[in-house]
Amino acid sequence: MNRSDTTTVAGPVRVLVADDEPMIRAGVRAVLATDPGIEVVAEAADGHEAVELVRAHRPHVAVLDVRMPRTDGIEAAAEIRRTLPGTGVVMLTTFGEDDCILRALGAGAAGFLIKSGEPEELVAGVRAVADGAAYLSPKVAARVVAHLASTGAGALAERREAARERVAGLTPRERDVLAHLGGGLSNGQIARRLHLVEGTVKAHVSSVLARLGVDNRAAAAVVAHEAGILPPPPPEQR
Structure with a gap:
């Protein structure tokens, strides 16, 4: 099932947050808590745990860091999209991870956000992906296009x-x-x-x-x- 086949979520948007840094997880949770219509239902410290918790909690959206131990965010995104297509994936990236953004795109991630971006973008991205849309931070979109242009393509x-x-x-x-x-x-x-x-x-x-x-x-x-x-x-x- 593609996210294009989904409809607007009824009730709170249930979110899983995965990052190996507790402070980042706490920050993401705090930002999402500013929207009363979003509920963080689980946190994971690596990609393997994220997949297991997605299976257990069936959130609408999984917010995944790209680089995590055991299973990284891209591998976790691919597994989530393969086995639990009802959960949309938002990737958290940095400016130095353009190649990872492209790999995550191929893995089926629907949202891409820069960690140093505005907090409002995180809320907007989660809500957009929950509603079945794609959300590319303007900075991410520009970086993706620029990176594609710099490759052998x-x-x-x-x-x-x-x-x-x-x-x-x-x-x-x-x-x-x-x-x-x-x-x-x-x-x-x-x-x-x-x-x-x-x-x-x-x-x-x-x-x-x-x-x-x-x-x-x-x-x-x-x-x-x-x-x-x-x-x-x-x-x-x-």
């Missing part, structure tokens, strides 16, 4: 051209949906922006993923950023 201009060619195969409505995916919106939010029913948006998202040849919304969001497709601002910001 080609220069930034070539990657942008390749992304535009992939997007060219989409219908105008699918392009609209992709732009909002790049903005981290959930199906319900996209439906309201585009004045569509949520079921129609869900179908468009599935089509976009298939046409782009990607497995999840976060990967589609990266394509949107590479292609330079951004959603229009909300009406109140125009």
Whole structure:
């Protein structure tokens, strides 16, 4: 099951936090506690424990540090997405872990946050992933695109051209949906922006993923950023 098939969570968003540093876990818990609609149900000190606690508690979202002992966050994310697809994964990264971000993307993580980012981003990211959206911190999105451009895959201009060619195969409505995916919106939010029913948006998202040849919304969001497709601002910001 893809996160694109999920709906808005009813009741508190149940979260697991995994980091091998107790102070980081405490900080993440404290930030999430500022939102009364989020409940931290378990904490883990490594990836192996995180997977076991996800199985036990079935949280809506698992917030995983990339680097942890025994099983790292990327391996844990892949196992969680394989065996417990109802739990979305948010990765906590640092600026020095661009390659890890790409590996986590391949493992099915739907959210990427920089540890040094604003606390509000953590709450927004958890809520977005719980609602079935992808959440790329703007800093993360920029780093991913820059890192891809610096690899053997080609220069930034070539990657942008390749992304535009992939997007060219989409219908105008699918392009609209992709732009909002790049903005981290959930199906319900996209439906309201585009004045569509949520079921129609869900179908468009599935089509976009298939046409782009990607497995999840976060990967589609990266394509949107590479292609330079951004959603229009909300009406109140125009």
